[in-house]
Each structure stands twice: as C-alpha cells, then as structure tokens.
Amino acid sequence: MTKLNSKIPVGPIEKQWDSHRFNLKLVNAANKRKYTIVIVGTGLAGSSAAASLAELGYNVLLVSYHESPRRAHSIAAQGGINAPKNYSNDGDSIYRLFYDTVKGGDYRARESNVYRLAQVSGNIIDQCVAQGVPFLASTEACWTIGPSGEHRCPERFTHADKRDSNCSLVPIPHSAGRWMRER
C-alpha cells in the first residue's frame, strides 16, 4: 500500500530548510563519480539541475526530445523571473514573497515548500549569471511589480514607481542553454 510522506521538517519555518539540509546525508566527494543520474528535459529546470549535479561531480545523462537545449520551452518565457533581493537582510522580502505565493495559490500549497522557494530564490540571479545564463540587457531590469502586479500587497502598488528592491523582476534568460554548449 502506497503511503505518502511529505517529509516536511518541523520547527520554525525560517529554519526548516537549513536544519533539514544539515540532517541530510552527503555523498563523499570521491564517491560522487560512481553515481549516474538520468535527467529528462532541458528547460531551465533540467538544465540547472544538470549543471549543478555535474559540478558536484556526478555523472549526468541528459535526455531531451529537442535537438538543442536552447529550444526548450523555458526560453519562451516573456515576463521574467521573480526573485526577492533581500538587501535589507531582515527577512521581510522573503516573507512577503512567501506570503503572496501562499495566498496567490489560494491556500492549496505547502507552506514549507513555498517558504523555501522564497528563501533560495534570492540567489537565483547571481547563480544564473555565474553559470553564464545571459539575461536580456534592459533598462527594465528592475521592475518593482510582477508583469501583472498580481497578489502584490497594496503598498507595493503605490510604490510601483520607486523601484524598491524588495522584489526585482529580471528579464528573460535569452538562451537558457548557452552554458550547456560551452561544456
């Protein structure tokens, strides 16, 4: 009989991911090359996983029906990536993105997953840049509200022209797969 266990960590939500990670077992660096991971899909999700796992030293077999990772659906994205920049470092922008996402999802997502998403996504842009994912250079590089402004709290609307750094929206990765070809 299948039993589903969501494995959601206990404890205060801000600490869950860190303490969970701390408790995860690690594969010894020298042993990583003994493992092979099959990844299907070369959109942004599959490509970023392939890059990270290979960087850690695993063997990755990456399979896709596209002829080149550049063609994945992810590059059709027009709006951009929503990522909180936690400049003030008080956790507020993380909490806000978390709050908006849980509420926007109409309370049918796991709080713990969404909090983690808000928490780690602050690093996404830096990581993409480090991996060589180019973004369209644009004067709009720091929009203050999402493309639709959805679920942004009213304060954010009124501040929409002030370019506050709580939630910057960065234009699309022009070719998600560029780093792949460079490997």
Add this chain to the structure above:
Amino acid sequence: MDAGKVKFFPRREMLDLVVADGQARGIVARNMVTGALETYQGHAVVLATGGYGNTWYLSTMAKASNATAVWRAYKRGACFGNPCFAQIHPTCIPQSGAYQSKLTLMSESLRNDGRIWVPKKKGDTRPPQDIPENERDYYLERLYPSFGNLVPRDVASRRAKEMCDNGYGVGPTKLAVYLDFGDAIKRNGRHWIEEKYGNLFDMYHEITNEDPYRLPMRIYPAIHYTMGGLWVDYNLMSNVPGLYVIGEANFSDHGANRLGASALMQGLADGYFILPYTIGDYLATETFQSLKETDEPFQRTTKDVTERIGRLLSVRGKTPADDFHRELGKVMWDNVGMGRNKKGLEAALKEIPKIRNAFWKDVKVVGTADSLNSELERAGRVADFLELSELIARDALHRQESCGGHFRVESQTEEGEAKRDDRNFTYVAAWEYAGDGKVPKLHKEPLKFDYVKPSQRSYK
C-alpha cells in the same frame, strides 16, 4: 567547473520509466532520428519535462510540449498531484480559425498600461474607435476598483469569458475583449510605449495584421500553465524511490494558482538549490543492485514500449491523431476549462473514453517505427493526453470547491469569486494508478497553515 560530466542525448523521447526492485533506475527512450529504442541507466532519474497544458489542445505552450514522461511515470506508480489545477492566462491573441494549433501569448506586463474593456451594449458591432468613452465598460476597473486591470490571472480570465458568454465579446468570433493603450499613448506618448512594449506590439501587428498603436488589441484567455503535476515530497522525490520531479512537471509550490514570473524561479530553485542537496541523501542512504541493459527490468520495459508502438501502428485507421486531439481539446475547454460544474464534468468523463476508444480503432499512423516518424510521435502523445484528461476531469469533479484556477460554478461568493471550502478540501489530492479501466486511488495529503492564515482573496 568539472567539465565533461554531462552527456547530452538530443532528439530522444522518453517513453517509459524503468523501475527495478522498487527503485527508479532509468528510462526507455526512442531515438527520434533512427527510431531505435534506447535505455539510459542510473541510480536516480529526474523528470524535468514541463507541464501538460496541451491536454486542452490549444494552449500557449510549445506545440511539442506533452505529458508522456509524467504519464508513463504515473502508470509505473508515481502519484499525480492536483491534476485539475491549470492556469488560464488572460492575455492571449484570440483564436482565428478552427485549424489553428497554437495560441500566442502576449506578455502580461501589457496589463500595467493597457485598459481592458468591452462595449456596454450587447452585440455591438461598431469598430472600437467609433464607440465613445461613455459606451465602454471597463469592467475590471468597475468590479475591482483597487486592483483594476491588475487583478490576478484567474480573475481576469474568468471575467473575460463571462463578458463574452454574456454577449459582450468583440471581434469576428466574439470571443475577445479589448486591451486598449489609447490612454497610455495620450499620457506618455507613442515613443514611451515603443520603448516599453515595442516588440510585443510588433508581434501583435504581425499576427493579426492590426496596428495596436491605433486600435486596441483583442485578447482572450488560454490555457497557459499547469500547477498540478507528479506528487513530490519536500525532497522533490516522488513516491517512487529515486524518481525526482522538478520544474513545472511537479505539483509542488504554486497551489491552485501560480503568480506571474514564478515558474522560472521555481524551476531554477529546484535545479540549482534544492535537488543537488536532497538527491545526495538518497544516493548516500540507499543500496543499489548492479544492473545491465540486458537485465530483466530494462528488457521488460523495452518490450512494453515496443508493444505499445506496435499497437499504434497496427490500427491502420483513417483519422489523424491531431483530429482526436482537437476533439479532446474541445471537450476539455468546454467542460474542464474556466468554469466547471458537476454536469459538465460528468459529461466529460463520458466523452473522453469515447474519444479514446475511437482513437484506438481509427487512428492513422503512416510510416514505420524504425525511422523518423513524427506521426508516430504525435499519436503516442495524444494517446497519453486521452488518458490524463480523464484524471483531470475526475479530480475536478471530486474537488467540490473553487480555488485559484479551479472554478466550480457551484461554489462562488455572492460577487462571483472563487469560494474555497477549507473544511473539506484543505489537502493535496494525489492520485495513484490502479490499472487501466479502474478508478485511481485518491490519497489526501492534509495542508496546514501556521503562518499565512487562509482568507478569502479579495481584490476589490
């Protein structure tokens, strides 16, 4: 960086998951150029295969996007989470003919400066420039004074459909509303709009042959994203050990409605920052039997795939797979689309098996298995949509509440907004395959809200 560790295999379509000793250990894929079936083995399998929006036939997704990878994994035991949660995007270029196979999305950022309206008079056929200001209904601004044109996707989409259903639609098909930049151009000048949206305006012009600097755009909602997907735990692992699912393919973070610009965020968060940690824990704790391509699990799965391809080719019918897909899409859009009710969903659950049976009796697939054969690819994908669609309708029927993109007509507030039933439905619905022709088993994963207290969303 440790280069050379990624081996890329393009033009391969995964057609099955290999499970050995209860662990996901690889896949069977078809080489789309030679037609050969190939196996790929590993200690874990990661599906990053995107969403299943094309189940509705017309969507903003790439024409090739399909659900085969997740559906095959489902049939090997992975639970499917919230299949009925799909997002309908309000700003697409309306369909112009029945033979169109893909819808074009106009960026939602347009809603920052465009105003959405329909004529106040039903069935008004005057061109937009001849409809004076006081005869226009800026319905989002009227209904939602504080959010106006920036209400969330589900709300904007539903209202547009409602306007059209009630006879206020515009354009040749009457299935469209106006998105008007007249005021923004007057206020800031054409140059400002060009700077901000120039390429989108050009794209619109190219497709519709109408100049949006002079005339308002026409837009209509379309299926755009699927929040549902394979069920995963906090580690992004499905209930099949060693099978990880990331990006749009999993169900995890967006609940019943996804916010703008957060799909890429989630896919990248999964791939860069979460999976690399959690997969290590699995590899470090599990023991693995050594496996070869010639071993039973790979042989057996390859045989299953071969038989399935053989079945598709042996029908030798007269109707192209795309025709069945289009028919399915219509049933899905009409009954499992923006406004869902018991009667329509039950009708869909009757119709879908009929289309599926007709498909297996009469699908036309020319060519052979052992060479490039796009018809065969298409037919295999449609066959899977014809099964997944039934699960979507079943899930939508069972969830007798409205939430996010899932709008059950029976469950709405007095103002016509989605009304959740938190007492009975605060859970993830995870469906487990029970065999062909059998009702899948429903698992409920309860959800708890310790931080963000559930409230009625309001955008007034």
